[in-house]
Amino acid sequence: MLKILLLVSLSVAFATEEDEFFFYGHEYRRTELGDAVDKASMRLLKDLYESSEEKNVITSPLGVLTLLSLYSTGTTGKVKEEIVKYLGLPDYKKMTESYSSLTEKFTSMNPDFLTMANKVCVASRYELADEFTNVATRDYHSEVQALNFTNPSEAARIINEWADQKTRGNIKEPVDKDTFPPETAAALFNIIFFQGHWHVPFEKTDTVDKKFHLSATESVDKPTMHLLQSLFYHEDRELGARMIELPYKEEGFRMVIVLPDAVDGLSAVLDKLAQKGMLEDVFAMSPPGQDVDIDMPKFEVKSKFNLKNVLVKEGLSSIFNQPAEEIVKGQGVEVSEVFQEAFVKVDEEGATAGAFTGVVLVATSLLSQPPPPLPFKVDRPFLYAILHQDIVLFVGTYTH
Template sequence: MVTAPLHGRMACPAGKSCFDPRWTYVSIMELFVIILSLFATVCNGEYVDDFYQRTPLGDSVDIASMKILKESFQDAKDKNVIVSPLGVLTLLSMYSAGAEGENRAEILRLTGSSSYKQLEDNYANLTERFSAMDPSYLVLANKIYVSDQYTLNEKFSDVASRSYKSDVERVNFAEKKKTADRINKWAAEKTKGHISSPVNEGTIDEDAALALFNVIFFQGHWHVLFKAEETEEKDFFVDESTTVKKPMMKLLKPLIYFENKDIEARMVELPYKEKGFRMVIVLPDKKDGLPAVVEKVAQRGILQDVMAANWRDIALEIPKFEIKTNLDLENILSKVGVSRMFTEGASGVVREAPVRVSSAFQEAFVKVDEEGATAGAFTAIFIRPVSGNYRPPPAIPFKVDHPFMFAILHEDIVLFTGTYTH
């Protein structure tokens, strides 16, 4: 986000073995929210034994995330989309510290916050939660670059430092190459070299008063074994009549599974061993059903379904996929009700003048393969006599052979979400 002067789940089922380790690679990079995420886990032979509570904050992040996904999906010409909603919401929260009136109220409504104090407390807690994790596998950092022609408002500076743990550095935005080099160096350091040049001279707004950045870097291992030798080329339906060949990965394991007739989709959860992280795949019942599913989850989110899912034996087939997306966040945020910050001044950001947001965009990247890619629920076990003719139910086929959406969560917080169509 660049601002310019206004005047300018459950335990693994008994008897089932733990998932085997593999790597996953997920990266996000952006100007508004620069993110690189490498999500996965290491299995040490223990059962997954986590229970994740559904919270009001998780619900609000869920709904806001799905709204942002819907507009990103509809706005994109290429319907392969990846978006990092948490980073967007975090920086909106930070910016709102210097905004007032309807400018701030729009952000409160999108984030589902009843007051600014609740908004700040929520995102300060999320910042603390993720930045306090072991830096060997997770790095979260916020950064403010402020023009040498301006001075941050004392209250805004205090909130950015205290609640969002943001560093502040003074730059001369007119020196575009030098400024871009400094930003790129910071991004590379925070992402261990995985993001080395997220901005260039053309990105830099020489009239900017300040720019806000966020970086997340996570590295670990899959909790689910995909054997590369079992991956084979199969048909993937782009639509009802068009297919393309995709390398499909296979897995036969107990997984968290749910069916929802209201949104006409099924869900399966791929856990990471790293505590709390999981990927949810949402597969429409119809081959051309993705637009309708995206529309429905924008109204209700996915968290209630994720939390209601249960363990089943699943015969999973899912394509290896890679997505890179460039998003115009001004257009997307305007469609979800946050537009005034692009046209109206916020007087509490810098001392010298009100400021408005002059540009906001996101570049995101995600890669899922064999080397890469749990939830809260009430669990009940009813015991009945078993007849000698009893046979366990067969594995449920879950063949991801047509357009789908996905989300990666930590406990009940959506970190990013996307769609894959071809």
């Protein structure tokens, strides 16, 4: 029996300065897929935050969700049912149509700011099932390549070169020879890479050290950016948080900052968002009728996770112990391990985010006169997300 290994890696967050600014209204539309991705993303973030000793977390759930959708096309029975339920859409047909359309949309975007790419690799001694190959290439725009996984160093080199090229050098070595045991039969990979440009960059000369509260009793000095601008804003007393939107020059893309009311309120906010998602609050944002006076730390986060236990906790146990019979000809496959490596960097000029996701098959068992500015001081642990319209691309937490 074959097994599958999921890999997810996020790269850098940065952007270039733009002099001209114009403000996009909220002409976004909530969709069934957006809500499903949102809720799955918030649950995954909460689980990773709680299970990680390092509370600075960055993840791109969309890469995992996309590969699970692709994987499901070669499954039947309970395995397929669990994937459909986890992805949060009403049925298998709706799920695959939604992810196929999303893949079509993202793979056709200008690669100067968004790259989404899928790749299916099969071991030289195996063949992919014909229908799975058709679905992968036609519906998920996947490249298909035969690799000699019995030479794992060479297989890793080829995949790393692909990742390096697709992310313009921001993801260089997401895999190594140990990723591919001798019995590896096939691998599925996904890359999502976003480089955005703030509509209004933070002035570097305004960045100064300010206190960032780690807890009610501890604080550290952090290089803190400053911006005074009219932005979309929302506060939710039930959630216990306020949020702002920082738009990118690239139409439809935005970063949302969720600031808990309490210094130690991030965990409680995550608990609530894991239950309802964040889109309800995102779509409730509006101009507050006054400029927003923002202080926000520059930050850089890198995460690496094994996601197997998290996915089992979320109800995806069957993918690890029941075979998918319609991916590789004459051989059942099941998932062996799921892991993710991610990196994001945010500074005065903007943010860029990228993601590498892979699935390895192994032979084994996210105006009138204005009143005084509204202060928004990001001086405590917070949550952030990068979205395109209503689709969460990346989501994370920053705590120290």
